[in-house]
Amino acid sequence: MNQLTNLTGFIFDNIEPSPEEFVYLVNKGKELTEAQAKVLHDAKAGLEKASGVQAAIEQGSVSKPLNYRGTMRSWVEDIHNKVHHAENHVVHETELLQHISGLFSLLKKVAGSMDKTKLKEINKKSLSEIPDTVFNFFRIKTINAWVYKLPYEFITEEINDLTICINKIIKNCMPSNDKYEINSGVNQKILHYKNYYSENEKELHSLFTADEYSQGMAEIENRIASKTRYMA
Numbered sequence: 001m002n003q004l005t006n007l008t009g010f011i012f013d014n015i016e017p018s019p020e021e022f023v024y025l026v027n028k029g030k031e032l033t034e035a036q037a038k039v040l041h042d043a044k045a046g047l048e049k050a051s052g053v054q055a056a057i058e059q060g061s062v063s064k065p066l067n068y069r070g071t072m073r074s075w076v077e078d079i080h081n082k083v084h085h086a087e088n089h090v091v092h093e094t095e096l097l098q099h100i101s102g103l104f105s106l107l108k109k110v111a112g113s114m115d116k117t118k119l120k121e122i123n124k125k126s127l128s129e130i131p132d133t134v135f136n137f138f139r140i141k142t143i144n145a146w147v148y149k150l151p152y153e154f155i156t157e158e159i160n161d162l163t164i165c166i167n168k169i170i171k172n173c174m175p176s177n178d179k180y181e182i183n184s185g186v187n188q189k190i191l192h193y194k195n196y197y198s199e200n201e202k203e204l205h206s207l208f209t210a211d212e213y214s215q216g217m218a219e220i221e222n223r224i225a226s227k228t229r230y231m232a
Helices: 002-008 019-059 072-105 107-113 116-120 124-128 137-142 149-172 179-183 187-197 199-206 210-231
Strands: none
Touching: 002 149, 002 187, 019 072, 019 107, 019 116, 019 124, 072 107, 149 187, 149 210, 187 199, 187 210
């Protein structure tokens, strides 16, 4: 971002959340984390119950329920399957809690980059509620059973697209060392790209793309230079 600003003068005036927005995000993160912690607690309780029945079976201290329609063997297999399912459920919900907590923890980075004046308006209690969980970007991409998977993918795709655009702008505004690009007149367009992206030339954006403007201005310069040489 700093490189983009230095090259073009463009400033993202809304890149940081307001103190009110930040506190809202903290409260939302806390709400989602607590809700998932409750789900995990219930999953562990289910596993404990199923494991207790299985342990009792192994010790021979429990018999098949009277209302169970099936053999003792099938009932034992059912209990074993319930334990296996409950174990997987606990693993899944634990991983999901880690993902949610990891996303929540990203607010620490936001707080670290915020303007100090804004940061002073946020109470210390809100800041202390942000967890220190390490966010695993790769793992969260692979989990399917998550209600926020699609919104997360949308946000990350938009951020990736924005990053590509920013990198292209930076490349357009920096001199190239590539001989082919130099010979094709790339460096001649740098000033025009900078003018196009600057804050003072916003009206150009509705008339031309950056490539159209820089190419057009370079062609005009070449024609003027050619006529000047002809008239000399």
